[in-house]
Amino acid sequence: KQEVTQIPAALSVPEGENLVLNCSFTDSAIYNLQWFRQDPGKGLTSLLLIQSSQREQTSGRLNASLDKSSGRSTLYIAASQPGDSATYLCAVRFGNEKLTFGTGTRLTIIP
Amino acid sequence: NAGVTQTPKFQVLKTGQSMTLQCAQDMNHEYMSWYRQDPGMGLRLIHYSVGAGITDQGEVPNGYNVSRSTTEDFPLRLLSAAPSQTSVYFCASGQGGNNEQFFGPGTRLTVL
Numbered sequence: 001k002q003e004v005t006q007i008p009a010a011l012s013v014p015e016g017e018n019l020v021l022n023c024s025f026t027d028s029a030i031y032n033l034q035w036f037r038q039d040p041g042k043g044l045t046s047l048l049l050i051q052s053s054q055r056e057q058t059s060g061r062l063n064a065s066l067d068k069s070s071g072r073s074t075l076y077i078a079a080s081q082p083g084d085s086a087t088y089l090c091a092v093r094f095g096n097e098k099l100t101f102g103t104g105t106r107l108t109i110i111p
Numbered sequence: 112n113a114g115v116t117q118t119p120k121f122q123v124l125k126t127g128q129s130m131t132l133q134c135a136q137d138m139n140h141e142y143m144s145w146y147r148q149d150p151g152m153g154l155r156l157i158h159y160s161v162g163a164g165i166t167d168q169g170e171v172p173n174g175y176n177v178s179r180s181t182t183e184d185f186p187l188r189l190l191s192a193a194p195s196q197t198s199v200y201f202c203a204s205g206q207g208g209n210n211e212q213f214f215g216p217g218t219r220l221t222v223l
Contacts, residue, residue: 004153031209043115043201044154044214089154093209098169101146101153 002027002094006102013080014110021075021105023090028068031093035064035075037086038104044089047075080109112137115215117202123221124192132187132218134202142205143185144169144212145177147198154201160185161208192222 003026013019023033032051036044048057048064050073056065063076077084087106091099118133136143144159156169160179174196176188185204189196199219205212 034211036214043216044203046211046213049211091154091212098156098159098208099144099154099212101155103151103153 002092002100004090004092004100004102006088006090006105008105009103010106010108012108012110015080015082017080018076018078019080019107021077021088021090021107023073023075023092023102025071025073025092025094025100027094028071029095030068031095033064033066033073033093034091034099035062035073036089036091038089039086047088082109082111085109114138115202115204115213117200117215117218119218120216121219123223124189125223126193128192129188129190130192132189132200132202132220134185134187134215135183136185136202136204136213137183138204138206138213139182140204140206140213141182142208142210142212143179144203145175145185145187146201146203147171147196148201148217149198157187157200159208189220194222196220197222 005024034049035047050057050066061078087104089104090102115136141162145157146154148154158177160166202215203212
């Protein structure tokens with residue numbers, strides 16, 4: 001079964017620190033991987049999309065990497081701010097036009 | 112562009128009632144989909160559509176119907192609501208199934 005796992009489920013970090021969020025998946029034959037953030041009671045906001053042929057994507061303070069052979073992706077957030085507090089979701093498309101989501105990491109940035 | 116819009120934002124139903132959750136997008140996306148989000152289970156795909164007139168089932172389709180008569184709209188129908196359908200429902204769209212997906216703000220549904 002194709003699965004996506006995000007560990008830890010929750011993470012607290014002091015403001016200003018750099019941090020890494022993890023996403024692992026069970027099948028290396030992926031089409032692409034997308035990172036989202038979700039604020040409490042809100043919808044999902046797309047952060048970065050990495051195609052299977054790419055190793056990383058960057059947007060501002062965010063950098064997402066992809067290692068298909070090890071079944072892992074990381075989302076790096078530089079110089080964290082209180083506004084980065086949210087739940088971060090990883091979603092993998094395993095080539096069948098259907099996204100499979102992880103359960104997310106709830107990030108709290110401590111001022 | 113308004114992006115992906117969903118109505119209503121909140122809804123309370125009694126067991127056995129029917130209702131339609133509305134979803135619309137103004138980005139001329141061919142691919143649209145419905146997910147439900149439950150605590151500890153992540154988002155799960157209910158139904159999806161690759162274009163007007165074409166729909167298919169996702170991971171958890173039972174109890175839900177969809178249709179796609181236009182590119183813009185993709186309503187989700189609950190024919191006979193059950194407490195197990197209490198959840199937050201999200202609609203998403205993308206240029207294609209393998210492209211970046213954009214999500215609506217969600218509908219929080221409670222079935223008593």
